Amino acid sequence: MSSTSPTRSITPAIDHVHIELGERSYPILIGHGPSLWQQAQQHFPKGTSALIVTNTTVAPLYAQALRERLQAHYPVIHEVVLPDGEQYKDWQTLNLIFDALLGHGADRKAVLFALGGGVIGDMTGFAAASYMRGVPFVQVPTTLLAQVDSSVGGKTAINHPLGKNMIGAFYQPRLVVCDIDTLQTLPPEQLSAGLAEVIKYGPIYDMAFFAWLEQHVADLRAQQPDALRHAIRRSCEIKAAVVSADETESGLREILNFGHTFGHAIEAGMGYGAWLHGHAVAAGMVQASRLSHLLGHLPDDSFTRRLVQLLQQAGLPVQSPRIDPQRNTARYLELMRVDKKSQGGAIRYVVLKEPGKAITEKVDDATVIPLLDAIGRVTI
Template identity: 80%
Template structure:
């Protein structure tokens, strides 16, 4: 799909559509604001006997009632599940609260789930939809920048395990993704910066021209300039759509979307889920992944790493990974990273740049990684 340049994106009521092309599982991502967005979205909703809004205690007071009113015109019954807010609740116990409501109200296979919230809500709602009666339709309504540019797109659903992040889940595509940019107005600064961490990754792995644009416009993004945010969301979704359409189940190309995530997931698990926001952990992980790419000789542009670090700092993101074990920090990282979906036969595989603008996944021996961690943490 051809996307308007950021200079052309001046109509605040414009609606952009990015398509995930997966044959019979294809679906659109709608990006816009307010009623013009929802008028189109309501025409694309899957038919059903009931709608169930799954949200959390933070988002529900802000957006649940408006979504409920919209859905009441399309579904005979609209239910709501309000979950606790936070990464630490992305587990079996919380997931079962969704099933409890579905079963208590005799929800059938024509029930449509609506994920109203950030990445945690989207992941758990998708996993619930994949599991309930072996599969019911769901719609993503992401309300955070991170969810709009990453977690709501592509059908990866999961919960966490104490030993590993997102290790229990399923690939299950939504029927529709509705990105309402108005919801970003209520994001706290930390949540906005966490989303920018996922936005920034798309440059080094796929499109250095986008990286250049981010360097020129990061202050506009931090200030929540609507035109800048729309372009960043749209371009991020376009890149992810291209990757997911080529590799739905992360058997090859899609792994590049995990740039910085192997280190980042270790930070989240090692510090305790919720202690670090996901986008913050990914940002610190990208710094380490960039250093690893340089150490392996894949990135020879001496300016790239400092450019990345500076951009992350300007976005309000941490660039220094934490110490997870004061006695043997490198080994603690290695142990946590070995419980990673990309690991094979006990060997840790990392997304590295080869060079900046193109990413690959490669096995890296423990000694090399330990040497890197010992030198920089």
């Protein structure tokens, strides 16, 4: 896919990717060490106070260090520690952020800092969009998945029992700081979950990047710094190009949901938190690739086999689970119909026109049912 390349400047320690949205443009800084934070501090929004939003897992690891970096910029710094897990991405937990803001008398000049993974980033962004009708926030993602996907682009949301990310707002951060040192404390399964979102960018946009991932997936799982920086930078560049062209997901940006229609159904059907988001997306990408073949876009299953091999090497599941023993296919269809891309009750899927080029297409249930019927029986 051809698109105007986003601006990128590189220093020995820091990569800089720019999200171009006019007055709401902002930088993504990728690196580690003091030089990263020295540059990041130049972009901190001005404010009367700061609220660090984090969770019970991340707070003991990184909250104090972030607080120390904020002290020279904000006269008052507060912190709210949320429970950790996708199952807490709901109204009740979101209100804890509002409770902290109101309890501390935060005004329109308060700045929120999202310190954590995708759940923290999504909820902090939604709170920032809503509090006093909008206050600034900064993303400090501490998981690979958040660094390459959820922290970039301004999609904020909470889950509903009937659908993932169905309640939210488009609201851009002022800055994204990707400190790759925070990935050192990431459990292996969380690192693999992030790799699913990295791998996604190949089939939808850049097959040269996909080939690079095939060659370096072992380096990424071993957290080789140069490989991580390249993967994060290229992922952010692709997302920056897509978001800059279609901020509110009215067209092109939908391709970023490759595998997500199936994946979100898995998450909702199994119960939020039972499957990691990246694991569900991995299995969903395999289904979406198979659907692309059924629709006649891919001439055979050779790319699907290639995708399966890379996902397996990344430590990711490639088979979707049965989410309802009695009516699995019907349940999948029900859950996929509660999808932001659906229109008039018809399910629209991101499929591959060819490897490296994705489109969104309305597909009738009769075409998809054989894929869903085969869940649990197909051998990869």
